[in-house]
Amino acid sequence: MFAHVKAIECLLRTNTRLPVNVKCMFEGEEEIGSPHLQSFVTANRTLLHADVAVMSDMPIAGPGQPAITYALRGSLGLELEVSGPRRDLHSGLFGGAVHNPPQALCEIITSLHDRQGRIAIKNVYDNVVPLTSDERSYLSRVSPSDSSFLRDAQAERAWGERGYSVSERTTIRPALTINGISGGYQGVGGKGIIPARAAAKLSFRLVPNQDPYQVERLFRDHIARVTPNTVRAEVRAISWAKPALMEVRHPAIRAAAEAYKAGFGSSPVYLRCGGTIPVVNMFLESMRLPTVLMGFALPNDQMHGPNERFSLVNFYNGIRTSASFLKMVGFSSVVNSPDAASR
Amino acid sequence: MFAHVKAIECLLRTNTRLPVNVKCMFEGEEEIGSPHLQSFVTANRTLLHADVAVMSDMPIAGPGQPAITYALRGSLGLELEVSGPRRDLHSGLFGGAVHNPPQALCEIITSLHDRQGRIAIKNVYDNVVPLTSDERSYLSRVSPSDSSFLRDAQAERAWGERGYSVSERTTIRPALTINGISGGYQGVGGKGIIPARAAAKLSFRLVPNQDPYQVERLFRDHIARVTPNTVRAEVRAISWAKPALMEVRHPAIRAAAEAYKAGFGSSPVYLRCGGTIPVVNMFLESMRLPTVLMGFALPNDQMHGPNERFSLVNFYNGIRTSASFLKMVGFSSVVNSPDAASR
Numbered sequence: 001m002f003a004h005v006k007a008i009e010c011l012l013r014t015n016t017r018l019p020v021n022v023k024c025m026f027e028g029e030e031e032i033g034s035p036h037l038q039s040f041v042t043a044n045r046t047l048l049h050a051d052v053a054v055m056s057d058m059p060i061a062g063p064g065q066p067a068i069t070y071a072l073r074g075s076l077g078l079e080l081e082v083s084g085p086r087r088d089l090h091s092g093l094f095g096g097a098v099h100n101p102p103q104a105l106c107e108i109i110t111s112l113h114d115r116q117g118r119i120a121i122k123n124v125y126d127n128v129v130p131l132t133s134d135e136r137s138y139l140s141r142v143s144p145s146d147s148s149f150l151r152d153a154q155a156e157r158a159w160g161e162r163g164y165s166v167s168e169r170t171t172i173r174p175a176l177t178i179n180g181i182s183g184g185y186q187g188v189g190g191k192g193i194i195p196a197r198a199a200a201k202l203s204f205r206l207v208p209n210q211d212p213y214q215v216e217r218l219f220r221d222h223i224a225r226v227t228p229n230t231v232r233a234e235v236r237a238i239s240w241a242k243p244a245l246m247e248v249r250h251p252a253i254r255a256a257a258e259a260y261k262a263g264f265g266s267s268p269v270y271l272r273c274g275g276t277i278p279v280v281n282m283f284l285e286s287m288r289l290p291t292v293l294m295g296f297a298l299p300n301d302q303m304h305g306p307n308e309r310f311s312l313v314n315f316y317n318g319i320r321t322s323a324s325f326l327k328m329v330g331f332s333s334v335v336n337s338p339d340a341a342s343r
Numbered sequence: 344m345f346a347h348v349k350a351i352e353c354l355l356r357t358n359t360r361l362p363v364n365v366k367c368m369f370e371g372e373e374e375i376g377s378p379h380l381q382s383f384v385t386a387n388r389t390l391l392h393a394d395v396a397v398m399s400d401m402p403i404a405g406p407g408q409p410a411i412t413y414a415l416r417g418s419l420g421l422e423l424e425v426s427g428p429r430r431d432l433h434s435g436l437f438g439g440a441v442h443n444p445p446q447a448l449c450e451i452i453t454s455l456h457d458r459q460g461r462i463a464i465k466n467v468y469d470n471v472v473p474l475t476s477d478e479r480s481y482l483s484r485v486s487p488s489d490s491s492f493l494r495d496a497q498a499e500r501a502w503g504e505r506g507y508s509v510s511e512r513t514t515i516r517p518a519l520t521i522n523g524i525s526g527g528y529q530g531v532g533g534k535g536i537i538p539a540r541a542a543a544k545l546s547f548r549l550v551p552n553q554d555p556y557q558v559e560r561l562f563r564d565h566i567a568r569v570t571p572n573t574v575r576a577e578v579r580a581i582s583w584a585k586p587a588l589m590e591v592r593h594p595a596i597r598a599a600a601e602a603y604k605a606g607f608g609s610s611p612v613y614l615r616c617g618g619t620i621p622v623v624n625m626f627l628e629s630m631r632l633p634t635v636l637m638g639f640a641l642p643n644d645q646m647h648g649p650n651e652r653f654s655l656v657n658f659y660n661g662i663r664t665s666a667s668f669l670k671m672v673g674f675s676s677v678v679n680s681p682d683a684a685s686r
Contacts (some may be wrong), residue, residue: 032532059436073435077533086497090647092416092618093402095548096518097492097509099502102543103456103521106449113446149440154429159442159573166440175439178446179536180527189375190420190544190581191522192619193647198524200445201533205438230502238533275435276535304433304536 001056003296003318011323020330023050027279030057033077033239034278041282052252052329053283056318058273058295059303061142063313066260066321068253069293071272072280073171074206074243076215079236080223081199082108088184089194099230102183102198108233109200111226112176117160117169119176121222127209131172142269143167144299152300170274175205203239205274212240241278246290255328256292256321263321275303294321344399346639346661354666363673366393370622373400376420376582377621384622384629395595395672396626399661401616401638402646404485406656409603409664411596412636413589414615415623416514417549419558420582423566424542425451427574431527432537442573445526445541451576452543454569455519460503460512462519464565470552474515485612486510487642495643513617518548546582548617555583584621589633598671599635599664606664618646637664 011018025048029035041048060067082105085098114120131139146158149166160169169175183198185191204215216237227233246253248270260268273293283289296318302308354361368391372378384391403410425448428441457463474482489501492509503512512518526541528534547558559580570576589596591613603611616636626632639661645651 031535075435075535079533084498087645087650088648089496089498090618091518091520091522091546092418092513092548093616093642093646094496094498094513095520095546095617096512096516097501097503098496098498099500100521102524103452106452106521106524109446109449110453153432153437153441155427155432155437155441157442157573158440159571160440169439170435170437173439175434177434177438177537178443178449178527178541179434179534180529180538181445181449181541182525182529184521184523185544186523186525190422190546191647192374192418192546193522194520195523201528203434203438203533203535205435228502230500273436274438275433299436302430303436304534305431307430 003315004322006319007322011326019327033241037279038282041286045287050289053289053291054294055291056294056296057277058275058293059297059299060295061269063298066264066268067271067295068256068268069271069273069295070246070248072244073274073276074212075241075276076204076212077239078202079199079238080202081197081234082231083197084231085196088196091192091194094194098194100194101231102195104231105198105200108226109178116162119174121218124215124218129208140165171272172207174207174210177203179203206243208243208245210243212242241276242281244280244284250290252292252329256294256325258328259321259325262324264317346658347665349662350665354669362670376584380622381625384625388630393632396632396634397637398634399637399639400620401618401636402640402642403638404612406641409607409611410614410638411599411611412614412616412638413591415587416617416619417555417586418584418619419547419555421545422542422579422581423545424540424577425574426540428539431539434535434537437537441537443537444574445538447574448541448543451569452521459505462517464561467558467561472551483508514615515550517550517553520546522546549586551586551588553586555585584619585624587623587627593633595635595672599637599668601671602664602668605667607660
């Protein structure tokens with residue numbers, strides 16, 4: 001974001017006007033699933049009208065290796081609450097004869113994956129579009145290796161769906177993650193209770209052509225099927241974002257590739273990203289507006305984690321890339337390109 | 344406790360001295376597993392020397408039906424922590440390829456019980472002493488019914504080990520309860536992270552002759568066996584208390600039965616209680632000192648829960664019972680009884 005602002009400032013200082021018209025849209029709700037964005041986009045099509053959108057909220061392949069992202073995973077945010085007795089019970093007097101809600105929650109969560117690391121919810125993979133072997137082999141050449149992935153994750157071992165590399169598991173395959181879990185006593189020492197309730201935050205990452213609303217229904221069906229009658233389970237869906245897929249031969253993306261050469265000194269690779277940016281699919285579906293996903297961050301910038309950071313080298317390269325892009329995209333005949341509307 | 348203090352006060356107001364010598368011991372750490380009690384008891388045998396101990400920290404059978412408790416479950420308090428990546432990770436960029444610690448914790452917790460409600464830890468039932476059919480049938484006559492148990496628990500359905508009534512599951516059989524669970528994001532809405540760690544508080548209730556230190560070893564062995572190499576699990580034991588079993592024909596217990604008749608107007612039944620009071624076994628093992636467990640509380644007094652309460656009727660009946668007991672126990676030849684040392 002700041003790289004683009006800085007690029008505009010540089011261009012305005014060295015030219016009297018920008019090479020193309022620029023509209024800036026700031027969204028402050030992306031991290032909570034953009035709950036008000038769809039209605040804003042629908043209500044402001046004219047204001048937002050553009051030939052191409054640009055966004056830089058994703059990593060590149062590594063230091064010195066820029067990347068253009070052409071696919072994003074969607075997401076579905078959920079809360080799952082399991083309740084049992086109406087109040088916390090004495091675990092001595094009642095322990096062994098009342099189903100413990102944290103235990104029941106654990107049993108339900110365990111049922112969500114099989115032992116091969118696959119999501120064990122019926123029909124959940126039905127709409128996943130398989131990649132061509134050409135695309136899969138291109139991606140395996142340009143994507144981070146398993147070992148560099150694990151180094152960035154500061155994790156010792158990989159886990160997940162058999163038959164896919166770690167990079168594939170995080171980009172071309174759906175994932176279901178427990179983002180948080182809580183229930184009962186959590187302080188120092190112990191407390192002799194059967195907690196009345198326990199809850200978890202879960203989120204799916206979805207790939208083309210999975211639909212978050214359909215996955216929500218499948219999840220609800222699964223929970224209803226596996227919940228024993230000794231507890232009650234409640235599912236609350238809290239956010240929905242569709243996956244997005246861009247046409248890599250779009251002229252604006254070709255302009256971005258040239259801009260990266262100018263800004264980073266090397267051609268970008270084309271990546272799928274495991275993250276989610278709800279607006280990208282909304283622009284596509286509501287306005288047929290494609291987005292160029294020009295990443296500047298490094299894979300180990302600890303996004304969403306403590307000590308999130310951004311390399312200064314990439315910041316300066318990003319400014320140069322953005323300025324070059326603004327100059328080149330005006331010549332790329334975006335407006336009249338037959339590829340302008342993405343799939 | 345207050346019933347006994349009040350009984351002593353009444354006796355002193357109507358007599359010049361108490362019928363027996365009374366020593367009061369106050370312990371403030373019972374709810375955290377009495378970590379300093381054993382060393383105190385060992386160091387103060389002379390100070391604590393007595394013919395019989397009295398304690399009233401347990402329920403009776405119901406309103407108007409007093410009870411003497413002759414067995415208590417022991418306990419073992421544990422913490423189980425599962426850690427994965429060194430820090431919270433972005434669930435979009437890493438989700439699907441890193442074992443999620445809350446999920447792994449759930450999978451480990453699920454492995455602790457089988458589908459029949461039994462604890463699925465190898466050898467954990469080995470030392471459980473089976474009851475005679477006489478004792479089992481006596482207890483089934485005097486113990487709360489399944490339906491009254493569920494009413495007291497404010498739970499809709501029973502759960503637990505097949506082949507045992509709910510009352511048996513909470514008194515003569517061991518139980519393993521998750522007292523609390525936590526990890527990752529727990530606030531409003533969602534957060535796209537793979538949490539670096541998740542943890543649970545667990546506690547066993549143990550029956551004669553299970554040993555908490557041996558059960559701790561079995562638990563550690565189980566966790567080591569089921570933990571996948573994609574995460575690390577750490578077990579911390581935080582409290583240990585042995586189960587206790589009293590001789591119901593002990594003269595002091597006979598005196599308590601007579602005292603209940605005077606205080607409540609009816610004879611007590613003899614119950615096993617699912618709760619744990621570490622000092623009872625310590626007095627037995629360290630000093631051969633038996634404890635009369637004279638309960639005054641009702642099963643639905645919400646012990647350890649919110650709005651814990653104590654019925655005034657039982658408070659007054661308790662004062663009368665305690666005063667009668669102090670008068671009668673002096674005549675019960677406790678000191679020279681061959682049953683004085685309990686099993």
